[in-house]
Amino acid sequence: MNYNRPELLDRLAAEYVLGLLRHRARARFERLCAELPAALTARQRWEERLLPLSLALAPVAPDANRWPQIERAIAALNGASAAPRVAPRSGARRWWPVAAAAALVGAALLVGKLTYWSEPAWEPVAVLAPANAAPLWRLERSADGAQITIRTLGPITLNATKSYELWILPSAGGNPVSLGLMPRYGKLERRLTPAQRSLLAAARQIAVSVEPLGGSPTGVPTGPVVIVASVMRAT
């Protein structure tokens, strides 16, 4: 697809902002916006053109309890992501305009290859799915094992007063060791302590439990374990 055609870009941007692109096309357009300034500009123009339709709706006051819940969730999040932020992977991401363009004309194989090439430094650890349900997260680790990435694969629904927490089940037995809270959307990168790193390297299984908002208060799982997954071995 030729993104040098402004009218095509504009149509995609308009349909994106209206919410009419299907899931994969939507994700592709978001990636395109990150790489192609003209796409981002077209999208922002449509967001602004249509904004009055959102502002014309009569305001609805949120429940008074909502703000304290948001405050607690953010406090928990800040605690969970206190580890130093990992610098974003760069360089290979410049492939994305090519990948997005190819995908839009249906060259799915090419996209798969480019995606693979663009992220060589991360290896899969586990796909986390509740029993008899679709996967919710994918866990990866950096080649040196010092960082993990947790990506959401679908909508995560959970009572706002609860958190999901990730645990290593040590192969030598003993109490599970926390790897922190799970993201509800997007992805979370986290640096592991040397102890977590060696435990994860040796572990055969990891688990996810439901905990009070902000995580287990005791350091071991206190709520129901909803997922147990095998750790993939590096070959």
Add this chain to the structure above:
Amino acid sequence: MATALDGNELDELLERCARRDAEALRALYARTAPQLLAILVRMLGTRTAAEDALQDVFIRIWQQAGQFARVKGRAMAWMVAIARNRAIDLQRAGRPSVLLEAAELAGAEQMRVEGPAEHAEFGAAHEALRRCLEILGTAQRQCLLLAYQRGLTHERIALSIGQPLGTVKSWVRRGLQSLRACMES
């Protein structure tokens, strides 16, 4: 309590959020949560789902404030986009939704003018959009409003108004072209 959606003030609050100033997020919530909740209620259909989504939206605003590029008056558009995207994600995740009743469809025809749009900053843009929507044919306008305000897909618009999918797609496309031409003139 100040409720005006002053663009400059919102820009500043977002920049303070990017610097991890939690008080700025509280102020941002006080200014914008009712308008964002209105959008979410309209798109998700129930108050409970909308309030849960609102919580996600403010967490996301907090997490992504560092990515907000300050352009005068863009703050509200940026936050509305986050709210709309969250609602679209939830809708596409298979949330059951009913077809719109005829009365609701008639309601979607209206572009309501009460509320914060009366603020001068957005008033001119609102008026321009209203004028351009009026120029569109009824069917085209209805399709665009159902997509934007209700978050309906092509397929659900087609089911709701009882028209073939191809016709709806064509109305949307032509409606968007006309709208752009009108708003740029």
